[in-house]
Amino acid sequence: MNKLTSDHIFKFISFPLLLVIAFMMIFPVYILVKVSISEPSEVNTDHPTFLVHDFTLEHWKNIILTDKKTESGQIVYKINIDELTVESEKEEQIIITPDEQYTINGVTRKLTFLDGEMYKLNRSELQKVRDVSTTKKIFFGEETVQKLYLPIWKSFSVATLTTIIAIIIAAPASYVISRMPKSIGYMIILGLLFTRMFPDVGIALPIATRFVSWQLTDSTFGLILAHLIPNLPFLAWILVGTFQVIPRDVEKSAMIDGAGRITTLRKIIFPIAAPGIAVGAMFVWLNSWNEFLYARYLTTVEGTLPIKTFEIITTGSYFTAAAYSTILTIPIIIITFYLQRYLKSGMLSGAVK
Known part of the structure; x- marks a missing residue:
């Protein structure tokens, strides 16, 4: 067997071998990426697919983003609602400004209004505020x-x-x-x-x-x-x-x-x-x-x-x-x-x- 033939055989064998080694190295990384950007329903099955079909970034958002908080640790909400009627437990009028606090189920939250106006709320309508509120997500919480x-x-x-x-x-x-x-x-x-x-x-x-x-x-x-x-x-x-x-x-x-x-x-x-x-x-x-x-x-x-x-x-x-x-x-x-x-x-x- 001359040198030229042996070189051809080496190239013929080495190329598929390199492809197999490259696949073995890349495959685990691909699985990590796929799981991190797939919906749970796509992964939690008896026969998960190889490619990504239900794409999502929620898993990344959960670790990269966080709720914006005040210095006291209270979550800041952005509220966009119409003015509501208010009465307190003592039938006194309640005026809530962006700098004041309200409590739902014993948890204190701080409000930041989109338009900066004051809203008049009663306790029965505080639940409506929570339902329409959107938590602000930030990168450096x-x-x-x-x-x-x-x-x-x-x-x-x-x-x-x-x-x-x-x-x-x-x-x-x-x-x-x-x-x-x-x-x-x-x-x-x-x-x-x-x-x-x-x-x-x-x-x-x-x-x-x-x-x-x-x-x-x-x-x-x-x-x-x-x-x-x-x-x-x-x-x-x-x-x-x-x-x-x-x-x-x-x-x-x-x-x-x-x-x-x-x-x-x-x-x-x-x-x-x-x-x-x-x-x-x-x-x-x-x-x-x-x-x-x-x-x-x-x-x-x-x-x-x-x-x-x-x-x-x-x-x-x-x-x-x-x-x-x-x-x-x-x-x-x-x-x-x-x-x-x-x-x-x-x-x-x-x-x-």
Whole structure:
């Protein structure tokens, strides 16, 4: 069998295989999106359809929007009704303005009228007010901020800061290791990988206990330190291989041209190693974004998005859980798509003068 025939066979087999792998990766994400935008009647059947037929955004509105509330926590309504006759229990006239309160079934509500006028209502007609009232929905209500936006922000900030700090620490260290004699560098790499032999669940509890004694619970800094524990060795292992393939002649040429060690690293070595650094940064960011165990131990009040998604899965409906899971997936797709520009082969070719 000649080389040309083997290449054709490889292409013939690899293409369907890639399609199967792509389908296996995309299918779970599609199911999440489908459940989050489908009516319950379409999903809660013995034979649910593959495509979306009854489209709805109610599940997303329930988690993204919230009722507008006043500073005292009372829901603000917009009322558009005709003037009504009023009498109180004592047969006294009641005048309700937009700044006053009324009570239905023991629940106090605050009124905001469309036209700003006053309405005269009696108690028997308060029910009519409730029937024609429309609750205003807003994006940044207190409930939505606490349940969605704050967890998203904490997950994003922790993942981003973890990635930046990990690169700042691991990149110079990996470069030094890559320039060591092979026997010494190999032992250091084995030591880095040795730290990953222990499962996180076995070391997370003692680490969390120590962090509690340091008062690092419910803090962004404590969570970043915890995320650096598994990600630093992993990133260093990736970057050592990246720096090893950069020819040393590149450094020598730069130094001949008058560049110092730091200048060579900053302007020559690190830009050449950008694809490997981008790969490592992407994996660190994704690991931190999806991390659950340390966040579970170290957060009691302000949880990350994986923690909030877990709470929704265990206590809420799976329609809301699907919407939360989709939100958890969206940044992963964006980050991967953005960093793929650096994942190009041949970046080191022609690097030697």
